[in-house]
Amino acid sequence: MRLSRYFLPILKENPADAQIVSHRLMLRAGMIKQASAGIYSWLPMGFKVLRKLENIVHEEQACAGHIPMLMPTLQPADLWRKSGRYDAYGPEMLRITDRHDREMLYGPTNEEMITDMVANFVGSYKSLPLTLYHIQWKFRDEVRPRFGVMRGREFLMKDGYNFDLTKEDALHAYNRHLVTYLRTYERMGLQAIPMRADSGPIGGDYTHEFLVLADTGESEVFYDSEITDLKFGDRAIDFEDKAACQSVLEEFTSRYARTDETHDETAFHEVPEERRRVARGIEVGQIFYFGTEYSEKMGAMVQGEDGQRVPLHMGSHGIGVSRLLGAIIEASHDDKGIIWPEGVTPYNCGIVNLKQGDEEADGACDALYDSLTALGLEPLYDDRKERAGGKFATMDLIGLPWRITVGPRGLKNGVVEVTSRRTGESEEMTPELAIAKIAAIYAGL
Ligand code: ATP
Ligand code: MG
Numbered sequence: 001m002r003l004s005r006y007f008l009p010i011l012k013e014n015p016a017d018a019q020i021v022s023h024r025l026m027l028r029a030g031m032i033k034q035a036s037a038g039i040y041s042w043l044p045m046g047f048k049v050l051r052k053l054e055n056i057v058h059e060e061q062a063c064a065g066h067i068p069m070l071m072p073t074l075q076p077a078d079l080w081r082k083s084g085r086y087d088a089y090g091p092e093m094l095r096i097t098d099r100h101d102r103e104m105l106y107g108p109t110n111e112e113m114i115t116d117m118v119a120n121f122v123g124s125y126k127s128l129p130l131t132l133y134h135i136q137w138k139f140r141d142e143v144r145p146r147f148g149v150m151r152g153r154e155f156l157m158k159d160g161y162n163f164d165l166t167k168e169d170a171l172h173a174y175n176r177h178l179v180t181y182l183r184t185y186e187r188m189g190l191q192a193i194p195m196r197a198d199s200g201p202i203g204g205d206y207t208h209e210f211l212v213l214a215d216t217g218e219s220e221v222f223y224d225s226e227i228t229d230l231k232f233g234d235r236a237i238d239f240e241d242k243a244a245c246q247s248v249l250e251e252f253t254s255r256y257a258r259t260d261e262t263h264d265e266t267a268f269h270e271v272p273e274e275r276r277r278v279a280r281g282i283e284v285g286q287i288f289y290f291g292t293e294y295s296e297k298m299g300a301m302v303q304g305e306d307g308q309r310v311p312l313h314m315g316s317h318g319i320g321v322s323r324l325l326g327a328i329i330e331a332s333h334d335d336k337g338i339i340w341p342e343g344v345t346p347y348n349c350g351i352v353n354l355k356q357g358d359e360e361a362d363g364a365c366d367a368l369y370d371s372l373t374a375l376g377l378e379p380l381y382d383d384r385k386e387r388a389g390g391k392f393a394t395m396d397l398i399g400l401p402w403r404i405t406v407g408p409r410g411l412k413n414g415v416v417e418v419t420s421r422r423t424g425e426s427e428e429m430t431p432e433l434a435i436a437k438i439a440a441i442y443a444g445l
């Protein structure tokens with residue numbers, strides 16, 4: 001992409017109403033524009049990152065054999081009357097009446113709709129196990145929408161639902177989701193710690209929330225510092241292997257890590273004092289196993305091997321896709337702007353032309369741009385007739401992890417400059433080596 005032809009409405013001043021750094025930076029870097037409280041337009045740069053996060057989620061769900069689909073945002077109220085949640089949900093639910101006076105709602109989540117669908121189509125244990133998911137906009141009329149996309153009213157969520165014949169199979173689905181979530185967040189450059197949480201109105205005994213540690217997080221969390229040393233990394237995992245998934249769950253949940261809702265001071269004190277941490281965290285996902293409650297209410301029954309009709313064991317699993325943008329920026333920025341992890345960066349590198357209009361500099365930039373593009377990479381070329389200082393400030397603000405700087409002086413010696421956004425370190429090299437370096441960085445991602 002050439003910046004002169006892009007739509008990147010950068011703000012020079014800090015927006016007064018943005019209280020936390022991710023909100024400020026998303027507005028300043030031209031990623032989002034508020035439409036009304038807690039509702040945002042995703043401008044091209046924000047939209048690009050959002051799509052990258054979605055892709056990572058899809059790829060990791062596919063590895064575990066979970067099946068993507070898409071349910072609508074608007075749902076009939078009657079579905080929610082069946083589960084008993086229509087009245088229970090309260091003012092967070094946006095209720096809508098259509099022209100025929102039918103009661104509708106903008107879905108805050110999809111347990112009812114998917115369970116009804118499975119009740120319709122699945123009649124035998126032979127169709128199980130089954131995990132379906134979608135990535136769809138949700139609406140919750142939050143009392144206090146704030147912090148930009150972190151607590152929006154309209155927000156994008158991946159929500160998945162497993163349907164199993166037995167509790168044992170459903171707990172395997174639970175463990176499988178824990179593994180996919182660990183891998184998903186790590187690919188996004190985040191450490192999200194699974195913490196024992198409160199199941200809230202959904203009910204059930206098993207639930208973990210995934211929290212990214214950040215001072216601006218809304219949850220208070222208590223954990224054993226050893227947990228921050230754990231990494232899933234690039235180890236291989238067979239998602240069909242129940243014991244393997246169970247052992248990952250044990251590895252990542254055996255140490256003390258809880259949100260304030262489940263915190264137990266006595267149990268916490270069994271952790272050696274020097275390892276006890278009290279901090280704040282951003283909830284970026286949650287997994288649940290809740291048994292057969294919904295299935296019974298919504299009639300999701302199957303014929304088991306013995307011919308008896310039994311209700312399905314269910315769980316649901318959510319990732320806050322749009323909130324993740326804010327969480328990643330909270331975890332990765334400096335006073336100049338965003339620092340995107342390579343796995344989610346909107347563009348792989350920036351190209352800064354120090355002397356736009358200079359034949360040689362323009363030609364070298366065009367050649368770099370074409371070569372990188374031919375390798376399947378996406379550079380963002382700042383080809384505007386602007387001062388070098390302004391171009392650097394823009395690149396630092398939008399946070400591409402690598403910058404290639406091209407100017408007549410370097411070109412005289414046959415070199416360009418490659419700079420890391422994270423460390424600020426620069427290296428001179430030939431354009432060919434610069435291309436090879438950038439290509440190598442992204443090769444495994
Ligand atoms: P919270 O406690 O933050 O209100 P929740 O527990 O009600 O969230 P879930 O029903 O678990 O949310 O939804 C799954 C994920 O969706 C959450 O982990 C979070 O990342 C995201 N999410 C929930 N509410 C919002 C919101 N208002 N804005 C953006 N993302 C949200
Ligand atoms: Mg939650």
